[in-house]
Amino acid sequence: MKAQYFPGRTLARFRYLGGKAAGLLIFGIFLMLSMLVIATGPEAAPTERAEREWPVSYREVTPVSMAPTIQVYGKLETDQSATLRAGVTATVAQVLRREGDWVNAGETLVQLDDAEVLLAEQSARAELARAEAALRSIRNDHQLAQDLGLHHEAQSQLAREKLQRFESLHAKSMIADAQLDDVRHEATERAMVLAQHQSRLRDFPNQEQQAEAVVAEASARLGQAELDRQHTDVRAPFSGRVVALDVAAGDRISAGSALLSVADxxxxxxxxxxxxxxxxxxxxxxxxxxxxxxxxxxxxxxxxxxxxxxxxxxxxxxxxxxxxxxxxxxxxxxxxxxxxxxxxLPEQSNVVALPIHAVYDNNRVYRITDSRLQAVTIERVGEHMDEAGNFRVLVRSSELGRGDQLLVSQLPTAMTGLLVRPTLAETSQTPALAGQWSSW
Structure with missing residues (x-):
């Protein structure tokens, strides 16, 4: 069978082959141009990369003796305060000081109505006068009894002597029995009267003691009444400030009621x-x-x-x-x-005061030697805050000596061997940091 000829397919193949040939030609031209540029271009010399210097601040070490400080927060209070209470039942006449007022020791703060206590004082005074009068009467009676006792003894002695005479006469039958009985009866009566008088005389000390007790009791009641009158004038026990007021003028208060409180x-x-x-x-x-x-x-x-x-x-x-x-x-x-x-706190020796950002990881600082950093392990002794509020960390190390340069800049890249460009820090540039309790 004879092959058939297709003109369209042949044309497409020629186009494909032509496109590839054109691409190869362009690539070859680009490659030749590149080689020509490289061959004819100047030869560049290699450059060395310089190490970076970090600008930092430093301070020279001067170990000294210094007292660490600690900042604490407290509350102002007083070691004693008094709550003044009423000593009597009365009506509040005047309140002379208010809450928050300053008072001096002995100053009147509250005045109570003293009408009732004055009446009680007058009654107690009258009772004392009555008791003292009764005691004087008993003492007068005692003195009179002592004087009469001599007469009673004399009469009793006369009665006994008369009885002896009549008994002698009766023995001689010179008086009758009736006469002797009358004399004996008289002597007996005199002896009884004397015994009664002596018994009364011995009881007078008891009566006087009882009367003296009554006088003492009346005197105590008078003293209590006078003390109650003093209680109507409520005074400050010490100098301070009124911190509480519990009454107002016109209040009726009883003994023991709180009036006001004063802080010493x-x-x-x-x-x-x-x-x-x-x-x-x-x-x-x-x-x-x-x-x-x-x-x-x-x-x-x-x-x-x-x-x-x-x-x-x-x-x-x-x-x-x-x-x-x-x-x-x-x-x-x-x-x-x-x-x-x-x-x-107690003073520490051979310490160096540094700003807190000069201490790294709480146990390391950096010394600058020949413009390079060198890590130094330190002991953190405490903290110190001066009167101006400048906060410092106190450190100590046997590796630090006078004149050493310590890094005081905050440098995140700090490490041993780092190249730096040191500048002496100004001592006036001190950050004031607030702290509470020491963290060491």
Whole structure:
């Protein structure tokens, strides 16, 4: 069978072969041009990459002796306050001071109506006068009885002597029996009268003692009445501030009712909890007779405080022990005020004060030697805050010597061997950081 000829298919094959040939031609031309550029281009010399220098600040080491400080928050209170109560049942006549008022010791605060106690005092005074008069009467009777006793003894003696005479005459039959009986009866009566008088005389000391007891009782009632009258004038027991007022003029109050409360400002103190380990240091200083001082700034005035004592136990809900700092009497300060205290701890030797960002991982600083960093392991001794509020970390290390340059910049890439460009830091640029308890 004779093959058939298809012109369209042949044309398509020629187009395909022509496209491939054109692509190869273009690629060859591009390759030749690239080789020509490389062959005729200038030869570049290799460059060395320079190590980066980090600009940092440093300070020269000067180890000194310094007292670490701890910042604690306490509340102003007083070690004693008095709730004044009514000593008598009476009506409130005047209230002379209000809550928050400052009062001086001995100053009248509340005046009670004294009409009732004056009547009671007059009655007690009259009862005392009556008892004293009764005692004087008994003493007069006693004196009279003593005087009459001499006469009774004399009459009884005469009666006995008369009886003896009549008995002698009767024995001689010179008188009748009836006469002797009359004389004997008279002598017996005289003896009875004398015995009765002597018995009464012996009872007078008992009567006087009873009368004296009545006088003493009446005198006590008078003293109580006078004391009640004094209770109508309620006075301040000490200088301080009225912290509570419970009555008003016109109130009828009974004995024992609360009138007002006064806080003693001579016993002002700041109660501030401190960590247990810090409390041990403070107690050791107190036992050795070393003063522990604290300071704060209130209304722009720098105030000092001295540690008075420490509590003996950790109270429930607290992680520290209460410390009591004495406050000088000040009529301006209000009880309950929260006070921010900076407490000085026992002094430490050979320490260096650094800004907190100069300490890395709490146990490392960097020394600059020949413009390169070198890590130095340190002991974190404590913290210190000066009067201007500048916060520093106190560190110590046997590897640090006077004149060493320490990195004080905050450098996240700090590591041993890092190349730096050091600049001496200005001492006035000190960040003020607020802290509470020490974290060391």
């Amino acid at each position: 400002y001579a016993g002002l103190q700041v109660r501030a909890p401190v960590p247990v380990d810090v409390a041990q240091q403070l107690r050791r200083n107190l036992d050795r007779g070393k003063p522990v001082v604290a300071a704060t700034t209130i209304a722009g005035e720098r105030l000092g405080f001295q540690l008075r004592g420490l509590a003996g136990e950790v109270k429930a809900g607290q992680s520290g022990i209460d410390a009591f700092f004495h406050v000088a009497p000040d009529s301006v300060m209000a009880l309950g005020t929260v006070v921010d205290l900076t407490v000085a």
